[in-house]
Amino acid sequence: MSFDRSIKISPSILSADFANLGAEIEAIEAQGCDWVHVDVMDGHYVPNISIGPGVCQAIRKHIKTVMDVHLMIAPVDPYLEAFAAAGSDIITIHAEAGPHLDRSLQLIRSLGCKAGVSLNPSTPPEHIEYVLDRIDLVLVMSVNPGFGGQSFIASQVEKVRKLRKMIGKRNIHIEVDGGITPETAPLVAAAGADVLVAGSAVFKGGSVQNPERYGENIRAIRDAAMQAVTAG
Ligand code: DX5
Ligand code: ZN
Numbered sequence: 001m002s003f004d005r006s007i008k009i010s011p012s013i014l015s016a017d018f019a020n021l022g023a024e025i026e027a028i029e030a031q032g033c034d035w036v037h038v039d040v041m042d043g044h045y046v047p048n049i050s051i052g053p054g055v056c057q058a059i060r061k062h063i064k065t066v067m068d069v070h071l072m073i074a075p076v077d078p079y080l081e082a083f084a085a086a087g088s089d090i091i092t093i094h095a096e097a098g099p100h101l102d103r104s105l106q107l108i109r110s111l112g113c114k115a116g117v118s119l120n121p122s123t124p125p126e127h128i129e130y131v132l133d134r135i136d137l138v139l140v141m142s143v144n145p146g147f148g149g150q151s152f153i154a155s156q157v158e159k160v161r162k163l164r165k166m167i168g169k170r171n172i173h174i175e176v177d178g179g180i181t182p183e184t185a186p187l188v189a190a191a192g193a194d195v196l197v198a199g200s201a202v203f204k205g206g207s208v209q210n211p212e213r214y215g216e217n218i219r220a221i222r223d224a225a226m227q228a229v230t231a232g
Contacts, residue, residue, distance in 0.1 A: 001066060001089060001114065003136075003171040005194045007225045008034035009218050010068050010175065012199035013059075014050060014148045021055070022062040023208045031215030032222075035066040035090075037177070037197045039148075040083070042073035045097060046146035053082040060087035068195075070118065070177065072145045073097065077104055084111035092116030092139045092175075095127045105134040116175070120145065121153050125162045135172055138163055140193070143178030148199040152179030157187045164192030182220040186228030196221060 011033050016024035025036055038056060043049040060067060069088040073079060076097040083091055091113045098104050101117065108115040116137035117128050121144060128138060140160055143150035156176070163174055175195035176188040185196050198221055206213030 003173075005173075007189060007222055007229065008173075008195045009202070009222050010035035010037040010066075010195055010197045011202040011214075011218070012037040012039055012148060012177070012197050014039045015199035015203040017208070018051075020208060021059050024203075025059060025062040027206075027208050027211040028202065028214050028218070029064055031211055032218050033065065033202070033214075035068040035195065036063050037068045037070060037199075038088075039199075040069060040071045040073060041146065045074035045094065046072040048146045053079065053086045056083060056086035056088065063087075066090065068092075068175075068197075070116075070139065070197075071097070072118075077107065080104065080107050081111060084108070084113050088113050090114040090116055090137060092118050092137060094118045094120065094145070095123050096120070102131050102134060105131055109134070116173075118145075118177075119159070121156060125159050125166060128163075129166065132167065132170060132172065137173040137175055137195070138167075139175045139177055139197075140188075141178055142176050142180070142184070142188070145178075150179055152181075152184040154187075157191050160188050160191035160193050180221065182224040185221045185225040189225035190228040190232045196225060 041050040074097040114136035118139035142156040174193045177197035180198040181201045
């Protein structure tokens with residue numbers, strides 16, 4: 001994975017048909033997504049349960065782009081090895097998912113994966129100030145984690161701006177997750193985000209039988225974001 005700051009769309013498969021994940025992933029990739037965002041929830045750190053390392057491993061062979069794994073689980077350390085072995089390219093953990101963030105990040109990189117930290121809406125950007133050299137990505141949650149289909153929390157735009165400044169010349173992606181649509185994507189892209197996660201806004205109206213709709217949805221988000229970057 002080489003680093004670049006062009007706008008990337010990472011559809012969250014939380015909004016896909018869980019009975020047909022392999023075909024859903026192949027459809028979104030054929031329709032032009034850049035990464036595939038995989039939401040892992042434990043019913044403890046967040047109030048919902050989704051999938052675990054076994055499903056990640058099963059879908060890995062359908063992913064040609066980047067397997068972008070977002071772990072909403074605590075404690076997270078005991079499971080990092082399993083998610084790395086499942087084929088994750090990027091493993092993102094929540095800032096509050098364990099007692100020693102710096103150690104967890106070192107472990108992710110030692111397992112051969114890119115390391116990300118996710119900040120909840122109430123978590124300040126300064127939380128990652130002293131681990132910046134240990135991360136490849138920061139994930140700004142623009143909803144409270146746990147469910148797809150929630151409304152974008154506008155206060156997070158300012159956080160993205162602060163993080164972009166804090167990151168300086170480092171090769172660190174800023175990913176935004178939650179309530180991303182063609183209306184909200186320009187706000188975060190203009191503030192400095194380069195990876196946009198979208199579940200509902202990518203999968204709505206489409207299906208494996210009607211994948212062109214996925215392509216239209218992906219393009220609508222990407223075009224809106226790119227226009228904002230160019231205008232800035
Ligand atoms: C929320 C997840 C998101 C979510 C995004 O906890 O991390 O990835 O599925 O869904 P939308 O785009 O519908 O807000
Ligand atoms: Zn996510």
